[in-house]
Amino acid sequence: MNINRLTIHETKEALNDGKISTEELVNSYIDHIKKTDPKVDAFLLNCWGQAKDKAKKIDQDNQLDTNPLSGIPYAMKDNICTKDITTTAASKMLYNFIPPYSADVYDRLNDVNSIMLGKVNMDEFAMGSSTENSAFKITKNPWDLSRVPGGSSGGSAVAVASDMAAFALGTDTGGSIRQPASLCGVVGLKPTYGLVSRYGLIAFASSLDQIGTFTKDVEDAAIVLNAIAGHDPKDSTSLNLPKKDYFSQLKKGAKEFTIGILKNYKNEGVQEEVQTAMDDAIAAYKSMGAKIVEVDFRYFKQALAAYYIIACAEASSNLARYDGVRYGFRAKDYTDYIDMYYKTRSEGFGSEVKRRIMLGTYALSSGYYDAYYKKAMQVRTVIIDEYKKIFDQCDVLLTPTSATTAFKIGEKMNDPLQMYMSDTFTVPINIAGIPAISIPAELDRKGLPIGLQIVGPVLGEEKILQAAWALENYFDFRKNQPNL
Numbered sequence: 001m002n003i004n005r006l007t008i009h010e011t012k013e014a015l016n017d018g019k020i021s022t023e024e025l026v027n028s029y030i031d032h033i034k035k036t037d038p039k040v041d042a043f044l045l046n047c048w049g050q051a052k053d054k055a056k057k058i059d060q061d062n063q064l065d066t067n068p069l070s071g072i073p074y075a076m077k078d079n080i081c082t083k084d085i086t087t088t089a090a091s092k093m094l095y096n097f098i099p100p101y102s103a104d105v106y107d108r109l110n111d112v113n114s115i116m117l118g119k120v121n122m123d124e125f126a127m128g129s130s131t132e133n134s135a136f137k138i139t140k141n142p143w144d145l146s147r148v149p150g151g152s153s154g155g156s157a158v159a160v161a162s163d164m165a166a167f168a169l170g171t172d173t174g175g176s177i178r179q180p181a182s183l184c185g186v187v188g189l190k191p192t193y194g195l196v197s198r199y200g201l202i203a204f205a206s207s208l209d210q211i212g213t214f215t216k217d218v219e220d221a222a223i224v225l226n227a228i229a230g231h232d233p234k235d236s237t238s239l240n241l242p243k244k245d246y247f248s249q250l251k252k253g254a255k256e257f258t259i260g261i262l263k264n265y266k267n268e269g270v271q272e273e274v275q276t277a278m279d280d281a282i283a284a285y286k287s288m289g290a291k292i293v294e295v296d297f298r299y300f301k302q303a304l305a306a307y308y309i310i311a312c313a314e315a316s317s318n319l320a321r322y323d324g325v326r327y328g329f330r331a332k333d334y335t336d337y338i339d340m341y342y343k344t345r346s347e348g349f350g351s352e353v354k355r356r357i358m359l360g361t362y363a364l365s366s367g368y369y370d371a372y373y374k375k376a377m378q379v380r381t382v383i384i385d386e387y388k389k390i391f392d393q394c395d396v397l398l399t400p401t402s403a404t405t406a407f408k409i410g411e412k413m414n415d416p417l418q419m420y421m422s423d424t425f426t427v428p429i430n431i432a433g434i435p436a437i438s439i440p441a442e443l444d445r446k447g448l449p450i451g452l453q454i455v456g457p458v459l460g461e462e463k464i465l466q467a468a469w470a471l472e473n474y475f476d477f478r479k480n481q482p483n484l
Contacts, residue, residue, distance in 0.1 A: 103200025175426025182451025
């Protein structure tokens with residue numbers, strides 16, 4: 001039995017049946033990380049000592065309980081704060097930051113005795129679509145080491161795709177969970193804005209950021225969402241709603257569903273094999289008894305422009321706190337405090353972060369606010385209304401996650417516009433604050449994973465998980481594995 005390849009629910013069964021102890025499980029993952037991570041560079045920090053101690057204590061004190069995540073090892077994106085454990089957001093600016101508190105999601109996973117193996121790589125401050133913008137290393141796609149894993153949660157996607165963690169947490173501001181999940185052949189879930197607490201998340205764009213999950217299958221996505229969703233009084237944007245069980249309705253199938261397909265989505269530069277996967281998915285839903293309808297999204301093209309104005313504006317505000325005065329990096333040589341601010345921010349931030357700060361500052365500046373930021377916020381309202389009309393016609397919406405499979409490392413680094421267009425199908429979801437999931441469907445001719453995205457209305461997690469589970473069983477993608 002290759003324990004590292006098992007899903008959460010399969011691993012839990014092995015633990016409950018006594019086929020493996022928690023300590024053996026954790027040691028198996030650590031041995032696999034030692035062998036695999038030098039090839040893919042997913043981890044920034046390991047927590048192996050802490051993980052081993054916790055696993056040993058669980059075994060000795062019989063703390064393994066009925067919760068599906070009890071004793072299960074996972075990886076955490078490095079922009080989620082962990083008390084007394086370095087949290088860098090993959091930036092030189094926070095290379096020495098040790099938070100005095102933990103994110104709500106980390107506390108919730110500790111409460112059910114999950115075991116964190118380490119913190120994983122990302123684009124600096126979650127800005128990017130390839131995990132090439134980290135200040136520390138470039139993470140590689142396990143299906144082809146010359147290609148990117150997607151971003152910004154590339155380390156989280158690779159940790160799960162390479163069997164170095166049973167699951168991982170990431171963050172999604174414009175597709176940063178779904179796009180790398182698609183490029184790495186795993187399941188990525190972005191919940192409704194406010195369903196999962198953002199307390200302890202290092203902010204990029206506060207009205208768009210959302211913590212979500214990377215798993216090996218849809219069943220695992222429901223399990224992890226059950227653990228991390230819920231009201232948090234420490235986060236003023238956290239939804240105060242009764243807690244749901246996202247697992248209970250999962251396996252009902254999509255027979256009664258109406259599946260929406262966007263008109264003209266093929267015009268967005270969709271790769272031929274991605275189109276084939278879409279056609280196969282539509283045929284699969286029809287064979288299950290679902291109804292397919294075409295829906296119109298009139299402002300689809302405007303979403304990407306509106307997103308980058310809003311995201312950059314919020315980033316320029318959020319990142320103003322990194323000035324070298326209170327914590328984090330400070331330039332060594334300066335003449336006065338103005339020079340210290342200037343040099344700290346010049347030396348501490350990478351080029352992509354600086355680009356977005358400048359774009360956001362310009363959009364918010366006097367004389368341009370109405371033309372850019374105010375207009376973008378008006379477009380946001382229109383897009384929210386468009387989705388409401390779409391979900392009056394269908395239960396869920398099916399689209400490609402990414403128009404193409406993984407691209408080469410360095411291929412788009414000198415063309416920011418092309419890089420931003422990697423998120424064409426994902427950014428409208430964040431603007432509207434609705435949930436979406438990416439599941440792996442097929443491989444292209446080069447052997448690279450193709451992901452499909454299922455989008456739902458606000459708090460429609462049960463619907464998208466149900467539709468995704470049905471489609472996942474049709475494609476049976478897990479028979480494919482990267483050759484590392």
